[in-house]
Amino acid sequence: MELFDIVFYFFAIVTVGSASVVVFSRNIMYAAFSLLFTFFGAAGIYVLLHADFLAVTQVLIYVGGILILILFGVMLTNRVVNVDIKTGTLQTVPAAVLVAVIAGSLSGVFYSTWGTGDTPSSDALTTTPAIGEMLMTAYLLPFEIASVVLLVALVGAAMIARRKG
Amino acid sequence: MDSFFKELFGWLPHVQLAHFLIVSALLFSLGIYGIVTRKNAILVLMGVELVLNSANINFVAFSRYGGLNLDGQVAAVFVIILAAAEAAIALAIVLNIYHRFQTVNVDEISSLKE
Numbered sequence: 001m002e003l004f005d006i007v008f009y010f011f012a013i014v015t016v017g018s019a020s021v022v023v024f025s026r027n028i029m030y031a032a033f034s035l036l037f038t039f040f041g042a043a044g045i046y047v048l049l050h051a052d053f054l055a056v057t058q059v060l061i062y063v064g065g066i067l068i069l070i071l072f073g074v075m076l077t078n079r080v081v082n083v084d085i086k087t088g089t090l091q092t093v094p095a096a097v098l099v100a101v102i103a104g105s106l107s108g109v110f111y112s113t114w115g116t117g118d119t120p121s122s123d124a125l126t127t128t129p130a131i132g133e134m135l136m137t138a139y140l141l142p143f144e145i146a147s148v149v150l151l152v153a154l155v156g157a158a159m160i161a162r163r164k165g
Numbered sequence: 166m167d168s169f170f171k172e173l174f175g176w177l178p179h180v181q182l183a184h185f186l187i188v189s190a191l192l193f194s195l196g197i198y199g200i201v202t203r204k205n206a207i208l209v210l211m212g213v214e215l216v217l218n219s220a221n222i223n224f225v226a227f228s229r230y231g232g233l234n235l236d237g238q239v240a241a242v243f244v245i246i247l248a249a250a251e252a253a254i255a256l257a258i259v260l261n262i263y264h265r266f267q268t269v270n271v272d273e274i275s276s277l278k279e
Binding site (some may be wrong): 130 | 182194195198203204205206207212218225226228242249254
């Protein structure tokens with residue numbers, strides 16, 4: 001039992017626990033704020049997997065961007081001052097059965113296939129220069145397409161959200 | 166102190182690739198559950214974000230353990246980019262729906278046109 005294992009179990013519990021709060025909480029604000037901890041837990045797991053650039057990106061974009069957007073969405077579409085911020089659920093029992101089957105079969109397959117004796121590949125001290133180089137060489141076309149997609153998404157979102165008339 | 170931790174957590178198995186994958190599988194299942202059961206469109210979006218995060222954890226775990234080098238991490242970067250674009254568009258649509266129908270419950274919005 002090393003420190004690595006303890007830290008992994010800590011982040012795993014934080015991630016899965018706060019994700020279940022996101023899914024099961026009746027209050028939208030609680031769900032939105034526990035999504036914060038899910039994203040931070042995932043960032044911690046990235047750090048454990050030696051993906052430092054991705055962990056920072058996760059915190060910057062998910063926590064700093066997407067979560068703020070979602071909070072804006074919650075506050076603009078629910079009357080926060082008028083109490084009514086609870087939300088209902090549909091078809092919980094069949095969904096729970098389906099999801100239990102998915103989780104069980106996925107975990108079973110993962111554990112039986114990769115459960116024993118995998119050694120990590122060699123440690124890179126930092127991944128940022130390599131990722132930057134790959135984005136500029138092997139992944140140049142997807143990179144450019146992603147930039148166009150982001151531009152179109154921004155313009156489209158501004159167009160759609162603007163009130164007409 | 167070290168022996169104390171060994172005593173306390175010694176029964177837990179040593180972390181392998183499968184542990185990361187199982188975390189991601191649980192996150193995926195929770196996300197699917199949220200997408201399927203929630204009425205509020207924004208909570209459905211949160212479920213989608215959970216699913217995307219679980220896919221990212223899979224990418225990064227295989228990039229570390231599977232000899233995939235950094236290709237998996239680059240794929241995860243693109244997933245994050247697309248998640249940001251998706252969240253912006255989806256929330257714009259949700260705001261528009263709210264202005265038109267005064268609700269964001271997906272079971273009550275059943276018409277494309279008024």
